[in-house]
Amino acid sequence: MRLLVYDSSQQVREGFIITLLSSGYEVVVIKDKRELLTSLAKKPFSLAIIEVDETDKEMLQLIKILRSDEKYENIKIIVHILDPSKQFVIDMLKLGIVGYLLKPFNEKEIVQRLHTILEKANVDMPQRKHVRVKPAPTEVITVAFRSPVTHKIVSGKATDISVGGVAFTLTSTVEDSEIQIRQIVNNFQMQIGSARVSSSALVTAKKGSACAVLFHKISDFDLNVLCKYIYERLTNTILPK
Secondary structure, three states: OEEEEEOOOHHHHHHHHHHHHHOOOEEEEEOOHHHHHHHHHHOOOOEEEEEOOOOOHHHHHHHHHHHHOHHHOOOEEEEEEOOOOHHHHHHHHHHOOOEEEEOOOOHHHHHHHHHHHHHHOOOOOOOOOOOOEOOOOOOOOEEEEEOOOOOOEEEEEEEEEOOOEEEEEEOOOOOHHHOOOOOEEEEEEEEEOOEEEEEEEEEEEEEOOEEEEEEEEEOHHHHHHHHHHHHHHHHHHHOOO
């Protein structure tokens, strides 16, 4: 499911990116409400989460356009708002808003609240998998770790990246016995530009030089690095400049 989020707060936008990507949603965030209509028209989105202030007449007009223009009729809208009045809630529901996310932003509650809203609105939610991206053609993202068997350094080049793990092609010579499915690799490292992501990892696939691992224990800091990279690749694909 692909979501677009508009919010004026950078901290909240970053919170949505990390929380939604980690939960298997494709997410694009924008900081300028004037980009809302054009962004939603560029690619198919299932849902828009829109920050709203009751006194913001311009945003209210944009929501009316989203509900009246058939170009956007398949996009469900959820409002992100602080302490709305009863009349405002009624007015928004009349327009066709499917639900509300109340401020302040709480990453521990946001996904469950989102699921509840979509279920009540009878929105079909396909089983979510980790959002996967491929490195840019000119980009080289390397991985390195020690074989759990021989402790020899193994290196490779990432071919497919998600918050849950990475697929890669081996660039060093490795015997079949040195890497086996279901082995735990300690201190698996992936170099993304100037940033290095480190985690223990579980080997889930190996066929010839092609391998894949799932991150076993990853820190919040490394998860944020991954989410930032995946988001940048995702937005370059969905909303290219």
